[in-house]
Amino acid sequence: MKQMLLLGLLIASIWPAIKAQQTVTGKVTDIEGKSLPGVSIMIKNTTVGSTSDNAGNFRINVTSNSDTLVFSLVGFAIKEVAVNGQSRFDVTLVENASKLNEVVVVGYGTVKKSDLTGSVVSISSEQLKAVPVTTFDQALQGRAAGVQVVQATGAPGGGTNIRIRGTTSVNASSEPLYVIDGLLINSNTSEMSIGGRGPAVSPLATINPSDIESIEILKDASATAIYGSRAANGVVLITTRKGKAGKASLNLESYYGVQEATKKLNLLNAAQYAELVNEAEQNAGRTPVYPNPQSLGKGTDWQEALFQQAPIANVQLSVTGGNEKTRYAVGGGYFSQKGIVVGSDLNRYSFRTNLETEVSKKLTVGTNISYNRMQTNGVLTGPAPVVQGVVYNALLFNPILPVYDSSRAGGYTFAHDRRDAVANPIAEAREYEAVTTTSRLLGTVFAQYEIIEGLSLRSSFGIDALSTKSNTFGPNFLKRTENSMGEASIATLEALTWLNTNTLTYNKQINANNSINALAGLEFQKFRNETTSMYAFGFPESTTGWHNISAGENPQPLSNGETEWSIASYFGRLNYSLMNKYLFTLTGRVDGSSKFAEGNKYGFFPSGAFAWRMSEEPFMKNVSFISDLKLRASYGRTGNQSIPPYQSLALISGSGIEGVFSNGNIITAVRGRQPIQYPNKLLKWETTDQANVGIDMAVFRGRLSLTAEVYHKNTKDLLLSTPLPYTTGFGSSLTNVGNITNKGVDLSLSSVNFDGVLNWTTSVNFSVNRNKVTELVSDEDVHLIAGNVLRVGQPVGSFYGYVFDGIFQNADDIAKSPILTGTNPAPGDLKYKDISGPGGAPDGIVNEFDRTIIGSAQPDFTWGLNNTLSFKNLTLSFFFQGSQGNELINQNLADLANLNGKQNVLADVALNRWTPQHPGNKYPRAYTDANDNVFSSRFIEDASYLRLKNVTLGYNLPSSALKRMGLSNVRLYVSGTNLWTVTGYSGFDPEGNAYGGTTDIVGVDYGGYPLAKTYTVGLNIGF
Known part of the structure; x- marks a missing residue:
């Protein structure tokens, strides 16, 4: 009875809802x-x-x-x-044809996506914000087919290497051109940053990624030729946030995170290291150094002491709005990043305002202005043989020694006790100061006037003003200042680029079947920088540091320099559409650059493209599953002028030389100058011809979209440093010799897997590029540093050395095997292959004739995969990225696999070293006088990797809650970056490159700054 009563009450309570x-x-x-x-x-x-x-x-x-x-x-x-x-x-x-009607930014204008004839990839602000980054170029990794992005260093402010459809140059830059709101910015590290004692920071680090609305990457000649002499490596167009008509909107974007090293190398502890040292000494007939290794325990973990958990934070506040005539966007931000290596960090303050107003029905004026101020505190991290990097030193330092020694000046253990060149990494990281402050103003003002309907004139003037000051100070108790007794430096750089662009655009729908869009332009650009630097040695005390550089007892000569160049350009483009399905594009640009010789200053860079919207043909109307189908083909020429100025001129040394002349009893001292550069009166552009064929397809009402492209690029007249006969008095000269080809395939696929309460979308891109040097000065190889070589028939980034052939096991093995010239091996030593002699066939001796190509930094393919799922107010995205087939020189192994007992080594190498009791064929014996640094294939490792680049889980507050709170949107999210990597590479990271953005020296890991794993929590609020 009681149960029936309860059931009746329940039915009565829910009946109104059931009835409703x-x-x-x-x-x-x-x-x-x-x-x-x-x-x-x-x-x-x-x-x-x-x-x-x-x-x-x-x-x-x-x-x-x-x-x-x-x-x-x-x-x-x-x-x-x-x-x-x-x-x-x-x-x-x-x-809904909105996807095809989307406007895509191209050079000096925009075009509907359906009317594109060139190869253009668009990346939205949502994709850019998915991964917390220091610089926007880091966010491009894995996002676009044909765009290889390698983050060569994990240091705060460290840049990336970007290659769009391969490496096209050797001594000139292979980096793309960057254009921000129409302003061609200078990203040349040599011209826009101070070298020397401070850490290298990318000029792109001064640009706030939060300001960016979208990025377009122009890949083929049809899209890039409008930029002529600077477009051989592709173009990256950046559009910043603009205001929109309507109610003012205030948005707050913020996140906070923690970074940590993705990996530590497994090295010997103190007891293991002592055993290795003893065995190495005994094998050389000497007395053991450590009488009781086991009593030493684990000792100091120098990696643990050097690496730290480091915070990263970002706050961005922006206001956008306007009315039908005036639109504005104003924003400011603060970004802070501590480095995972102690003593390194970055702070950036940014401000941007974009304003556009219609003065009349015909005249529109506007401005885009941004100011960024960035300060980096850096530690020196390599390349190891050039700079005593703290990461490199932490790997080698004696684990028996402590970090601190109160008996010494400064309170630190001074240096490695068995290898004199290795400094205490913690002392160097904490006490050597290297502070770089950079301010950058990017500003453009423009006016656009509609002369008649469809014909408009636009004129703009922009500046890129950069000011950098780098201060360093090393107290006299550090290893690196041992000879200088303390050192300080102050260096400044002032760089200014101005750009004036004038374009005339005519857009006309002639009739139902014919329309044209024509562009003609005139552009002038000039760059100038000035540098000054001062050094002083000998600081008996460290109180004032660089703040009083005159306290140095041994001042060095002051130095300064000036550089300038200019470009004058004329360009035009014609787009013609016939029946909205036959699309034609013709482009041409003439550039005149002051960098080249008289008679060769001007170059012409044309392109042509055709696209056929096959889906608009009558015979396709019955093919219901195809929503859109377009075939594209293009061919064109672009150039490269990214070299220092004055290369075609005869240069005289900036500093005097002294000479003493005797004439009888009179001795005269004179001071003069000397020529330092051979003039090349024929110096001209590198030129790149590119053919591209592509297909764009959407099926099943747009649920599945595919873009596939095949391209072939041929770069000729390479700007290459060429040896000269010594009789000229010069070692080399920059000349136009050599060819490089790049050919490959780009694939992009996107799908809508579910669309409803549960939404799931997937996008994947896949790229194959084959690079080859097809011509050099002669048939002889060009040997570069760090094992790199240029050889006809091989790609840029080829490695050259001996082929490792195992370990000599016994005396018989030595007797019947070829021996490396100049060595007297014993059982347990390294063995190398005899490949060929002077006549070509193996000759029983291993010498310089047996060196060969042993690897390449070029990948077989690269890829990226992104999935986004949303259910109600929850969104989950996960992004994988990877590279396959590329190899890396693990130059760290020259020391970390050298069992001479003079530095720490990898535990795997030491614990599995060859001994008579435990012979092996991979690692040699311990031997104090070992010569294990012969460059060979034992240093080459497969650097293929698969990386979970980012996972983000977000929650959007429901609209009902937003209304009650008076907000337009609230999003809370958690994110992880570089969470998981699958690779066979034994070093810190398979992307590492000790030589940064260089084009010719690639694929070398030598004491670099490791990549960080990052966990962040973010909150975005809209008012």
């Missing part, structure tokens, strides 16, 4: 009456929804006659239908 519910049914079709399965049907402003079945039928329960149903499907326009007491609806959805 109403079932609505219906069917969804397209305009041709075909059923549409998978349509999402949602009750507006709720999370209640349903999906149409395979026949297009649907059923949903509504709770009020005032409810509104929202119908959505990929490829169709969203449709809203009010219930109004009805119980059945037959709904027709109209195909």
Whole structure:
């Protein structure tokens, strides 16, 4: 009885809700009456929804006659239908061509996506913000087919190496051209940053990634030729946030995170190291150094002492709004990043304002201005043989020694006790100061006037002003200042680029079947920088540091320099559309650069492209599963002038030389100058010819989209440093010799897997590039440092050395094996292959004739995979990125696998070293006088990797809660970056490159700054 009473009360309580519910049914079709399965049907402003079945039928329960149903499907326009007491609806959805009507930014203008004839990849601000980064170029990694991005260093402010469709140059730059809101910015590290004693910081680090709305990457000649002499390596167009007409909007974007090293190398502890030292000494016939190794325990973990958990934080506040005539966007931000290596950090303050106003119906004026101020505190991290990097030293330092020694000046253990060149890494990182402060102003003002309908004139003037000051100080108790007795330096750089661009654009729809868009332009650009530097040695005390450089007892000569160059350009482009399905583009640009010789200063860079929108043909109308189909082909020429100025001129040394002349009894001292550069009166551009064929396809109403392209690039007249006969008095001269080809395939695929209550989208890109040097000065190899070589028939980034052939096991093995010239091996020593002699065939001796190509830094393919899932207010995205087939010189092994007992080594090497009792064929014996640094294939490792680049889980506050709080949006998210890497490479990171952005020296890991793993929590609020 009691149960019946409770049931009755329950029914009574829920009856009003049951009674209020109403079932609505219906069917969804397209305009041709075909059923549409998978349509999402949602009750507006709720999370209640349903999906149409395979026949297009649907059923949903509504709770009020005032409810509104929202119908959505990929490829169709969203449709809203009010219930109004009805119980059945037959709904027709109209195909939405908005994707094809999206506007894409191209050089000096925009174009509808459907009208593109060139190869252009767009990256949205949402994709850029998915990964917390210091510089925007880091966020491009894995996002676009044909764009290889390698983060060569994990240091705060450290840059990336970007290659768009391969390496096209050797001594000139292979980095793309960057254009921000029409301003061609200078990203040349040699011209826009101070070298010398401070850490290298990318000029792109001064640009705030939070300011960016979208990025377009121009890849083929049809898209890039409008930029002529600077477009051989592709173009990156950056559009910053703009205001929109409507109510003012205030947005706060913020995140905070913690970074840590992705990996530590497994080295010997103190007891193990002592045993190795003893064995190495004994094998050389000497007395053991450590009488009781086991008593030493684990000792000092120098990696643990050097690496730290480091915070990273970002705050960005922006206001956008406007009315029909004036639109504005104003924002400011602060970014802070501690490095995972102690003593390194970066702080950046940024401000931007974009303003546009219609003065009249014909005249529009505007401005884009940004100011960024950045300060880096850096530690020196390599390349190891050039700079005593603290990471490199931490790997080698004696684990028996402690970090601190109170008996010494400064309170630190001074240096490695068995290898004199290795400094205490903690002392160097904490006490050697290297502070670089950079301010950068990027500003453009423009006016656009409509002369007649369809014809407009736009004129703009922009500046890129950069000011950098680098201060360093090393107290006299450090190892690196041992000879100088303390050192200080102050260096400054002032750089200014101004750009004036004038374009005339005519856009005319002639009739229903014909339309044209024509562009003509005139552009002038000039760059100038000035550098000054002062050094002083001999600081008996460290109180004032660089703040009083005159306290140095041994001042060095002051130095300064000036550089300038200019370019004058004329360009034009014609786009013609016939019947909205036959698209033609012709482009041409003439550039005149002061960098080249008289008679060769001007170059012409043309291109042509054709696209056929096959899906618009009548015979395709019955192919219902194809939504869009376009075939493209282009061919054109671009150039490269990224070399220092004055290379064609005869230069005289800036500092005097002294000479003493005797004439009888009179001795005269004179001071003069000497020539330092051979003039090349024929110096001209590198030129790159590129052919591109592509297909763009969308099927199943846009649920699946594919872009596939095949390209071939040929770069000729390479700007290459060429040896000269010594009789000229010079060693080399920059000349136009050599060819490089790049050919490959770019694939991009995106899909909408589910669309409804659960949304799931996937995008994947895949790139194959084959690089080859096809011509050099002669048939002889060009040997570069760090094992790199240029050889005809091989790619740039080829490695050259001996082939490692195992370990000599016994005396018989030595007797019957070829021996490396100049060595007297014993069992347990390294063995190398005899490949060929002077006549070509093996000759029983291992010498310089047996060196060969032993690897390449060029990957077989690169790829990126991104998935985004959303359910109600939750969003989950995970992004994988990888490279396959590339190899890396692990130059660290020259020491970390050298069992001479003079530095620490990898535990795997030492614990599995060759001994008579435990012979092996991989690692040699311990021997104090070992010569294990012969460059060979034992230093080459497979650097292929698969990386979980980012995972982000976000929650958007429901609209009902937002209304109560008076907010437009609130998003809370957690994110992880570089969480997981699968690789066979034994070093810190398979992307490492000790020589930064150089084009010719690539694929070398030598004491670099490791990449960080990052965990962040973010909050975005819109008012």
